[in-house]
Amino acid sequence: MQSLQDLDTSLRGLGSRLFVLRGEPGEVLTKVWETWDVKMMTWEEDTEPDAVIRDEAVKEMAERKGVTVETFCSHTLYRPEDIVAKNKGTAPLTLVKFQSVIAMMEKPSKPLDAPQSLEEASRLSVSELSDTKDDIPTLKEVNVVESELHESKFPGGETEALKRFNEKLSTENAAWVRTFEKPLTSPNSLEPSTTVLSPYLKFGCVSPRMMYWRLVKLYTGAKHSQPPVSLHGQLLWREFYYCAAASTPNFSRMEDNPVCRQIPWDKDEDKLAAWTEARTGFPYIDAIMTQLRRDGWIHHLARHSVACFLTRGDLWQSWEKGQEVFEELLLDADWSLNAGNWMWLSASAFFHQYWKCYSPVAFGKKTDPSGEYIRKYLPHLAKFPDKFIYQPWEAPLAVQKAAGCVIGQDYPRPIVDHAIVSKENMGRMKVACAAGKVAAPKKNKLENYFKKEPKAKKRKIDE
DNA sequence: TTCGAGTTGAATGT
């Protein structure tokens, strides 16, 4: 909503405005095509399945009514279908392969400057500018109670986006940009250790092209980090998931999704609720889930930590459930990236080394040994000594009482024994992988499959 | 068919 307001303000500065039309696209558009005497309509291409269907229908209808349609790829650096075509009809499933494909393509085009003025004919009349019928929706209209909202740490809109963009990717900050390596940034610093440009990229407040070319400018003539860990690499990951999502049916679910491993996840409402509501009893996990709900943003590695915990690591709940929670709470929630990353973390697709598991106790200690992050987001644990802040249930009762927080009363006991369940779950992953090999051979032709499976692979399952 | 590599693990050693 803030993004819409900011856009509307910018347009009004040029003598135009934003009209937010409410209703069924077919009905609403037919009406305005007539009243506004529309000759041509353009929009940004959208690869999400519902959008593809919607846009196809609008396009067909427009052309029937004699309205010319022209669409553009601007949300991503590359058009997903162009990449798929270049890769002989399939989406690359590794980033290395993805990079080799785009290396054969033209570089992303440079962004155009925003217009400084509009032609006289494009400006609106006073009555059109002051009519409130098609104004931006209010919070009330979308059933949000303003007093229930937390502080807006990352306000929407192009103005905010450019402010952040120019701060993080400034010449003064070039050394940081050039040495940026994502795995070395901290998931649990008190202030974000990354750019937090993702919400702005998601809503189109800043363009990936702008970011791409700004990085080129800052990289040129100096030594700098490389994909996949560099900032440039972060943009490529976004492209990678957009490409996979655009060309894979049922990308946001396990069933009938050809890239997704079929895993018999449990359905435990209590475990899911404990994770969602930040009461797993693991302070590192609960602090992250608290930050997610309060701020609408958490670091990428924090997402890894809680996603692994919910799925293959500890709770053995479906990644689709986690995806729903992220979709609701993340400011940067993006359909393609959300699904892709949940599959990655649950070792359902893209990533397969399921025996590499994040510890809900050990991982956070590496970057925040004294637990400042936990103390910030879970203040009732704040008085625990460093030694116990990540595993307060191990503190002697006297220490718990001194900290003013008795485990089991004031803060939950750990929902699982990580050492035990993570090992059990690795065994379940092993079974799911073996089952997948027999049930769903991906690339082998059927004849090859029948020839080789019985002897070589079946024996492995028996073991 | 084989083999090397894969954005970001943990525990235990030196």
Place this chain on the structure above:
DNA sequence: ACATTCAACTCGAA
């Protein structure tokens, strides 16, 4: 601070 082990996946190139 760095190396090894753990137990061993899939993708894609050769």
